[in-house]
Amino acid sequence: MKKKILIVQFRHETNSFCPKKADEGAYRNMFFLVGEEVFLKQRGLRNETGAFLDVFKKYDDFELIPSVGLVASPSGPVTSEVYNFVLKQVEDTIHNNKNLDGILINFHGAMVAEGHDDGEGDLLEFIRNLIGWDIPIITTLDLHANVTSKMIKCATALIPFEKYPHIDTYETGYKAATIMAETLLGKIKPVMAYRKIPYLLPLLPSASSQLSPLYSLAEKLNEQADVLSVRFTHGFFPADIEELGMAVLAVTNDNKTLAEELADELYKLICDNLPNLTVEYPSIDMILEQITDSDEGPVVLADASDNPGAGGLGDTTHILRALLEKGITGAAFATITDAKAVEKCINAGVGAMVELELGGWSDIEYSGGPLTVSAYVKKISDGKYISKAKMSYGVEFKHGKTAVVEISGNLVIITSISRQPYDIEIFKSHGINPQDQKILVVKSTNHFRATFEKVASKIFTLALPGYAVPIPQIYKYKKWKGNI
Numbered sequence: 134m135k136k137k138i139l140i141v142q143f144r145h146e147t148n149s150f151c152p153k154k155a156d157e158g159a160y161r162n163m164f165f166l167v168g169e170e171v172f173l174k175q176r177g178l179r180n181e182t183g184a185f186l187d188v189f190k191k192y193d194d195f196e197l198i199p200s201v202g203l204v205a206s207p208s209g210p211v212t213s214e215v216y217n218f219v220l221k222q223v224e225d226t227i228h229n230n231k232n233l234d235g236i237l238i239n240f241h242g243a244m245v246a247e248g249h250d251d252g253e254g255d256l257l258e259f260i261r262n263l264i265g266w267d268i269p270i271i272t273t274l275d276l277h278a279n280v281t282s283k284m285i286k287c288a289t290a291l292i293p294f295e296k297y298p299h300i301d302t303y304e305t306g307y308k309a310a311t312i313m314a315e316t317l318l319g320k321i322k323p324v325m326a327y328r329k330i331p332y333l334l335p336l337l338p339s340a341s342s343q344l345s346p347l348y349s350l351a352e353k354l355n356e357q358a359d360v361l362s363v364r365f366t367h368g369f370f371p372a373d374i375e376e377l378g379m380a381v382l383a384v385t386n387d388n389k390t391l392a393e394e395l396a397d398e399l400y401k402l403i404c405d406n407l408p409n410l411t412v413e414y415p416s417i418d419m420i421l422e423q424i425t426d427s428d429e430g431p432v433v434l435a436d437a438s439d440n441p442g443a444g445g446l447g448d449t450t451h452i453l454r455a456l457l458e459k460g461i462t463g464a465a466f467a468t469i470t471d472a473k474a475v476e477k478c479i480n481a482g483v484g485a486m487v488e489l490e491l492g493g494w495s496d497i498e499y500s501g502g503p504l505t506v507s508a509y510v511k512k513i514s515d516g517k518y519i520s521k522a523k524m525s526y527g528v529e530f531k532h533g534k535t536a537v538v539e540i541s542g543n544l545v546i547i548t549s550i551s552r553q554p555y556d557i558e559i560f561k562s563h564g565i566n567p568q569d570q571k572i573l574v575v576k577s578t579n580h581f582r583a584t585f586e587k588v589a590s591k592i593f594t595l596a597l598p599g600y601a602v603p604i605p606q607i608y609k610y611k612k613w614k615g616n617i
């Protein structure tokens with residue numbers, strides 16, 4: 134008889150300080166899949182679930198049981214309606230499929246839901262209460278997971294991404310599914326050790342010089358016999374929960390002592406390096422002074438604080454305002470979210486001039502307020518394109534109705550739905566050749582690097598006002614009691 138593996142996919146990175154909730158509509162903008170759809174819509178995608186499906190294609194011994202596939206853009210907490218819907222779907226699927234042999238989960242790891250500060254930990258506990266403690270639960274995590282003691286207690290193994298930008302989503306899913314298959318075939322017995330590091334790590338790319346000693350050690354530790362996975366998570370600091378911060382996760386084949394030793398070794402090196410794990414952000418004036426006509430290729434300005442991929446609302450106007458005030462031209466913006474402005478452009482039509490109160494519709498303290506501009510409507514689109522970035526290859530990005538406008542010599546992609554535009558395809562699919570621009574402004578913190586670095590002459594990251602400022606010290610935590 135085939136061994137039965139339940140597949141659960143429920144992802145959210147929650148910014149507790151963002152006022153917009155992750156409701157059903159937010160999930161429907163990305164993935165709101167139930168039952169067989171979970172597999173039908175993701176077969177062939179380069180994400181974790183796509184990798185799960187690829188791994189089990191190789192075996193005749195297993196039957197995969199779908200439950201839910203829910204993914205939403207980062208924002209404020211997941212609504213209780215969505216969270217309870219997932220609990221019910223998972224419960225019903227378990228009820229209808231007796232004698233499960235394993236559960237393979239695609240989580241982010243930094244989910245806060247209404248009434249659940251530890252979204253993933255509570256769901257894992259709910260599942261354990263239904264199925265008991267005998268069968269393995271293996272879970273993939275984002276690098277920015279806030280790993281909690283309940284997640285550790287309830288999961289057999291947690292396998293986070295290693296890279297930021299997350300170009301290893303598929304590989305991580307592949308690894309987790311392979312560990313599940315070999316566990317159920319009796320070839321291995323994963324055991325895990327864990328160390329929490331209650332430090333709020335700035336949003337550093339994994340290739341940064343500050344992190345390279347840690348990745349070098351992790352790589353070395355992974356080469357040892359009996360090691361299944363030794364990785365560390367960065368944490369996601371805009372979540373206000375008690376168990377915030379970094380973690381080391383060491384998974385070995387039935388060797389708890391080794392797992393503890395490896396976790397200790399990496400934990401110690403991280404602790405020793407904490408004073409170096411900082412970032413300085415230049416002011417916009419300092420950056421604009423460094424942009425010259427001799428730059429070979431566009432200069433990229435990363436508007437990290439308004440990154441919709443970290444809880445930004447996508448509407449801030451600080452950079453466009455600064456460029457217009459200084460009379461700078463030749464910039465292209467991805468993106469400013471403003472559904473009303475898009476409607477105005479659609480009503481005016483391609484080729485028309487429109488007067489817009491652009492962006493800045495959220496709290497003025499964060500957004501900078503709307504900009505009054507005269508805009509020439511160059512293009513109207515449905516805001517859809519297929520991602521070619523490695524971390525989401527094949528996934529359709531939906532920005533809602535979209536307008537491309539020209540404002541005083543600068544191009545702005547105005548979208549109706551905010552979503553991190555980290556794939557340079559956002560420009561190409563809207564008729565803008567990124568190489569032809571003097572400046573590319575992107576509302577992303579680091580993921581953009583995977584596709585933008587190839588064309589950029591320089592990259593600057595800004596820490597302007599917004600809901601996703603990349604500096605932990607500015608957040609007013611109520612639940613997290615650690616020192617910053």
Ligand SMILES: [Zn+2]
Nearest residue numbers: 275276277299
């Ligand atoms: Zn992440």
